[in-house]
Amino acid sequence: MRKFNITVNGTAYEVEVEEIQEGQQAAAPAPKPVSAPVKKAAAPAPKPAAAPVAEGLKINAPMPGTILSVKAQNGATVKKGEVLLVLEAMKMENEIVAPQDGKVLQVNAVKGAAVNTGDVLVVLG
Numbered sequence: 001m002r003k004f005n006i007t008v009n010g011t012a013y014e015v016e017v018e019e020i021q022e023g024q025q026a027a028a029p030a031p032k033p034v035s036a037p038v039k040k041a042a043a044p045a046p047k048p049a050a051a052p053v054a055e056g057l058k059i060n061a062p063m064p065g066t067i068l069s070v071k072a073q074n075g076a077t078v079k080k081g082e083v084l085l086v087l088e089a090m091k092m093e094n095e096i097v098a099p100q101d102g103k104v105l106q107v108n109a110v111k112g113a114a115v116n117t118g119d120v121l122v123v124l125g
Contacts, residue, residue, distance in 0.1 A: 054106040056125040059096060061115040065089030070111055072122055076104045084122050085109055096121060 001016045065087045072084040078098045087094045102124035109121045 054123045054125070056105045056123045057100065057102065058120045059084065059099070059122040059124065061087065061117055061119045061121055062094070062096075063087070063089045064114070064116050065094070067109045067111055067113045067115060067121075068093060070107060070109055072104045072107050074104055074107055078102060078104060078124070087115070087121075098124060100124065 001018050003014060003016050006013050006015055066089075068086040068088045070085045071082075072078065078084065078101065080098055080100050082098045083095045084098055084104075085096050087096055104122060105125040106123040107121075108119070108123075109115065115121065
């Protein structure tokens with residue numbers, strides 16, 4: 001028998017699973033009392049409200065992923081094609097580059113943060 005923890009609709013349960021070989025019949029399980037659901041950890045704190053986005057050219061996340069590194073800094077001058085940050089998605093590192101020359105007005109991404117498609121990462125002026 002192997003034991004597993006399974007969560008269904010937010011309630012955690014401990015279950016036992018028996019592996020059987022081909023041609024072998026599963027033994028009838030002995031009735032057991034149902035155990036109480038396992039208490040799950042407290043829900044994580046909600047994400048803080050997003051900071052207001054500065055006016056300018058907004059560079060959005062092209063896909064959901066995790067920010068691996070942030071190269072751009074507020075106030076920095078960047079050239080077209082310069083790497084602003086690196087986004088990991090589907091186990092690939094994607095460089096998010098400046099689409100034009102400009103000044104970085106706002107950086108909304110931080111290393112290790114999870115982002116969704118369309119989230120504003122950087123604003124250029």
